[in-house]
Amino acid sequence: MEPGGARNSLSQLRRGAVEYCVLALLRDGERYGFELVRKLSEVDGLVTSEGTIYPLLTRLRRDRLVTTSWRESESGPPRRYYQLTDGGREALAGFTREWARFRDGVDGLLMEEGAR
Amino acid sequence: MTTVHTNEIVAAYLRRLEQAAASLPRPRRAELVAEIREHIDDALLEAGAADEVAVRNVLERLGPPEEIAAAASPPAAGTAARAGRLEVAALITLALPFVGWLVGIPLVLLSRAWVGRDKAIAAVLGLSPLLVGGLGIFVAGDSGGGEVGTPIESSSGGLGPLEVGMLSLGFLGGLVGAVYLALRLRRSAEPKELASV
Numbered sequence: 001m002e003p004g005g006a007r008n009s010l011s012q013l014r015r016g017a018v019e020y021c022v023l024a025l026l027r028d029g030e031r032y033g034f035e036l037v038r039k040l041s042e043v044d045g046l047v048t049s050e051g052t053i054y055p056l057l058t059r060l061r062r063d064r065l066v067t068t069s070w071r072e073s074e075s076g077p078p079r080r081y082y083q084l085t086d087g088g089r090e091a092l093a094g095f096t097r098e099w100a101r102f103r104d105g106v107d108g109l110l111m112e113e114g115a116r
Numbered sequence: 117m118t119t120v121h122t123n124e125i126v127a128a129y130l131r132r133l134e135q136a137a138a139s140l141p142r143p144r145r146a147e148l149v150a151e152i153r154e155h156i157d158d159a160l161l162e163a164g165a166a167d168e169v170a171v172r173n174v175l176e177r178l179g180p181p182e183e184i185a186a187a188a189s190p191p192a193a194g195t196a197a198r199a200g201r202l203e204v205a206a207l208i209t210l211a212l213p214f215v216g217w218l219v220g221i222p223l224v225l226l227s228r229a230w231v232g233r234d235k236a237i238a239a240v241l242g243l244s245p246l247l248v249g250g251l252g253i254f255v256a257g258d259s260g261g262g263e264v265g266t267p268i269e270s271s272s273g274g275l276g277p278l279e280v281g282m283l284s285l286g287f288l289g290g291l292v293g294a295v296y297l298a299l300r301l302r303r304s305a306e307p308k309e310l311a312s313v
Contacts, residue, residue, distance in 0.1 A: 049183050050178050055184065
């Protein structure tokens, strides 16, 4: 593996996982873009550039995992709110199961290697 | 307080974003810029300040405009669009004589699943009946006009067996182009699967 390979792999993992984190944040109700971005960037090491979340939100909408609607907010201008679709809920459930298996498998190997 | 100076910093950032996203379709680009603009407004509202330090912090957290634009445009992000109905329709129509020129090639050009070089190769292959046929007729006309006293087969009016052969070979061009593009699709799908593991 070339130098920086670990960083590369991590950024690919991150890219793959972030979209499901967005779906997870919408599980209990709608949120608007800025709120989603700030919640995600509160997680250490998950988001390096907040701006890249917006293209991701567009992709989720295009893939019909989320829908959007414009709404007045309590304070400030009208905002675009994101909601989970049934398809999004399914995708999230599937990823959650697979992720647990994946994480446990990788953890098992990494810890085993470290113990030797 | 927002000042002329901080407004100018934000405007410059958004201009850079607009330029970096030049390859996006216009509505998509406008939407992206509007979303980032709203984010900046929201973030400054939350920070309770809009001085230069606050503005620069917000922009820093957003990241370089080029990075945002790259995340928005599939080719730049290194992942070609997945093959859908458009690609299937393009491959089928490209393989058909005549239909390929009118429908197949435009569909191929519209698709985002292939890069420019593959599109050009497929277009040339698809158009090859025209090129080969044109050449054949040119050769036939030339030989017919040159020797008046030769046998009837090579008279300038009808197409000889040679020309018919060349034309039908030429029609295979579209088919070959379609097969080539289909193979390119599979190729681009494979590394993507590997990369996502």
